[in-house]
Amino acid sequence: MLDIDTLRIAQVSVGACVFVLVYLGTYRTTRAPYAAWWSGAVLASGVGSLLYLPLDTWGVAAAAIGNAVSVFGAGLVWGAARALRNRATTLWHLFPVPLVIFAYSMAESRQDETLPGTFALLLGMCAFIALSARELWQILQTRHLRKGADAFHSARAAVLSMAVASTAAASFYGLRIVSYALAGPQSDFYLAWTGPKMTTLVVLLLLVVVTYSVTELSHFELSRQWRERANHDDLTGLLTRKAFTELAEAALSEAATSARPLVLVAADFDHFKQLNDMYGHAEGDRALHAFGEACRGVLREDDLACRMGGEEFDLLLVGTAIEDAESVCQRLNAAYVSAYSDAPENAPTVSYGVTIADPSKPWGALVARADAALYRAKELGRDRIVVDA
Template structure:
């Protein structure tokens, strides 16, 4: 059996981390610019630099290099934690990562050439174990939608954190020269654990990045590019399913057709950029007025469609009025110009079994009645009794 010395192991680790950094950066991060991928690039780069500093201290006897290597290792572990935190969309303060890294450098430099030299390594292991343990806790706590893709990452970080904390305890109780410590926590075993972590995390992040990119492409396929609302095809698809489910469950449903008033005049007077701003403002107004479960789609041009669950036509009118009030507040038109408005046609499913296309046609007729009555209003379409109210 061939045993590799510490310097050779450091070279192997440095080459591995550099190779992984280059591949991951060009193959994953540059294509997505995802924050979690960026943090992992930072982690791998830190581990490479740490290996370089350790090699300088081992082979070239640079006295300050091992202490700096400890700090960079802690920084890399912090980047692993920051990356898992960014997966859940939680806030990260980058400057906080420098605090434990600086402490690791200062403590190791202060004790390295004293009788208590092992304290520097104990602090290093404690900080690394804590950071990687927090990374695992972030993943287990959040259970993100892509859990199957990060499950191996959660397990790997938990095992790695447990190993580093166990090594810390072994170092404190047994000392670095103890045969049992060398068997369980020697340099070779420790670097092997680090390599396993690198491989598992890189694989998980690459898979997760691919899944996120696929989701983004799917999102583009059924979202309107200007407003972010559902496009016509996707709105119709989801609304048909929702309406069938509501009818089977006896839940009232309201369908609303909306059209911006005098939109052509806005485009002609202020330009298409202003018109686009009004459309975006209307989308914002819709989101602020409806619930998350309701459906809102851009039906075409300046026309929109809404499907509201569990409400009647009168409540649909109230929501339409709320949208118009919000639209006036978010208008992008120049000051002094009348705020944009919209007209609405509203129908509901009370006491009848109507399909989506019929409801949309009835709502569209009510919308034209609203236009004929002076715009900037909501008109209720045909009811179950066959009458019309406004």
């Protein structure tokens, strides 16, 4: 078997290639935060390995720095996993643990050939990698990845591979901790199965698996951005008519077996042409944007909202009873008025038509019923909510 120094040089070489691939090929293309965090983790891993070269080359202090840098790199892996969940991590919050490990490594005096601070290093690596694995498994429980939609299949496979690899790495470090504490760092079992050589091989495998996954996710991210642009209205950020119809029909099919109540809402601005004629199209766009912002703020994750065209909107409230739909419309209207202007009385009014979305009825018939309720609201004087009888 290769000696440990050769393995570490190989790890540094692979890490350098991975850094160039991820930073230049992924992060510079997508600006995805997880790619930036993983680039930093790969860089820290390589620097740490360089500092673990023979003690007579760099000195004991370098080994202590190597421990700190390696654990910091594991912290960056955790930051990458959190970034995949769209959760922010403050870089400075990662420094205390590596600094403590550095101080412990400098204070520990060893008479054998074991690097000082090894036990603290193992604890720090195991903790951060286990936290990373936990984040990744939680990502797999999100609605889109859990349902395994075709568009998310590659993303699910990439995240799953990272979750498995992180779990395996955390388990390996846990085994190292146990064998280090019980058998000792000079025991045959520790050196053969959990020692520095085996650790370097595990890190190399982790680099390959996670880099594949990050690259795959970057491709998914680019295609997702294009799908988002195709399926969402630029002005309001809501779904387009086509995307809304497809998702709504899928929700109807699901409701036919789950018995979840669905409510369809048609909304339309009152006297919108007068607003454009009097104040200009920019003011009309501001009102439409405010309504879209209100929809994103009030509606829940499973609810759907789209701009049908012009000043017309359709909403599908999932899991909402018809008795509660009027309250949702009232909260939506209040949020829209607040988002539009500091002077609520100047906000153009909106009329709403509400109907039960019966899964046994054709989608076109449901839209017609919601529109009929909306027209009734217009006939009654506008700026009101009419529930279909």
